[in-house]
Amino acid sequence: MQRTDLVRRYGRVAAAASRPPQLLLVLGVYLFGVTVAAAGDASVDPRQVVLGAVPLATLAASIHYANEYADHETDALTDPTPFSGGSGALVETGVGRGFVRRLGYGTLGVGLLVAVAFWASGTVGAAALGVLVAATALGWQYSVGPLRLAWRGLGELTNAALGGLALPAYGAAVVGGSVPRVTLAAVPFALVVLLNLFATQWPDREADAAVGKQTLAVRWGPRRLRVAYAAVAALAGGLLLALHPVVLPTAVVLASLPAVPLVVWGWYGYTRRRVPWPTVTAMVVLVTLQFAAWVRAV
Numbered sequence: 001m002q003r004t005d006l007v008r009r010y011g012r013v014a015a016a017a018s019r020p021p022q023l024l025l026v027l028g029v030y031l032f033g034v035t036v037a038a039a040g041d042a043s044v045d046p047r048q049v050v051l052g053a054v055p056l057a058t059l060a061a062s063i064h065y066a067n068e069y070a071d072h073e074t075d076a077l078t079d080p081t082p083f084s085g086g087s088g089a090l091v092e093t094g095v096g097r098g099f100v101r102r103l104g105y106g107t108l109g110v111g112l113l114v115a116v117a118f119w120a121s122g123t124v125g126a127a128a129l130g131v132l133v134a135a136t137a138l139g140w141q142y143s144v145g146p147l148r149l150a151w152r153g154l155g156e157l158t159n160a161a162l163g164g165l166a167l168p169a170y171g172a173a174v175v176g177g178s179v180p181r182v183t184l185a186a187v188p189f190a191l192v193v194l195l196n197l198f199a200t201q202w203p204d205r206e207a208d209a210a211v212g213k214q215t216l217a218v219r220w221g222p223r224r225l226r227v228a229y230a231a232v233a234a235l236a237g238g239l240l241l242a243l244h245p246v247v248l249p250t251a252v253v254l255a256s257l258p259a260v261p262l263v264v265w266g267w268y269g270y271t272r273r274r275v276p277w278p279t280v281t282a283m284v285v286l287v288t289l290q291f292a293a294w295v296r297a298v
Contacts, residue, residue, distance in 0.1 A: 059112070
């Protein structure tokens with residue numbers, strides 16, 4: 001009975017710390033990149049898309065495990081919201097954080113082996129392998145040494161670059177599309193991802209400060225954060241117009257408009273609201289509606 005309980009505890013940590021909702025979002029943004037590339041006349045092989053997702057999901061899980069390991073102290077000091085903080089599984093179960101570190105190294109090794117094997121067999125090209133390896137290295141350095149970017153005030157930009165730009169770029173590379181064009185098309189979305197990170201890091205600022213993690217929410221005061229939020233939101237809106245119609249079709253620009261009031265609402269409550277759901281919703285609405293518009297353009 002005790003052995004069964006132990007297996008359940010470790011299994012629960014392994015599942016929760018991989019952060020399944022975020023893995024689904026990772027795969028969704030990857031498919032977003034595939035679809036944008038397809039709208040640019042890239043030839044899409046569904047089998048290739050599915051296989052390209054395998055190392056991506058495995059390596060994304062390894063990054064989540066590394067983040068769970070690095071944020072163990074913060075998670076022990078704060079109550080996570082549905083959108084901020086780690087899974088909390090280590091704190092709840094009492095499992096040592098060395099377990100998620102080993103999971104991180106294990107999934108990292110498997111993911112890299114699969115990625116290299118797919119490249120060697122011609123399943124994915126050199127560009128896709130390069131984007132995936134570079135993004136994985138940056139994702140690990142977000143949490144762990146030697147760079148520990150999230151602890152130096154660079155975590156928000158790093159995460160936005162990974163979630164908003166690298167994932168669509170990888171999707172484009174897997175199907176042989178134009179990586180620069182797809183990356184440029186994703187910039188407005190990446191800026192909203194940055195806003196999402198502003199909002200989700202705010203609830204953890206006190207715990208982060210206590211353990212020495214210098215996020216922007218720790219380093220900057222509420223007024224400066226609100227100004228930065230407004231500036232990034234304005235830049236995202238300006239780029240939607242600037243990239244139209246050469247990079248962003250009219251349908252994609254129009255599909256983005258429902259996210260605007262959510263961004264404004266997010267700014268209105270930013271630094272005053274603990275649960276950052278308006279900004280999170282804005283990010284999800286934007287990528288979902290843009291994805292639907294790109295599907296129609298294929």
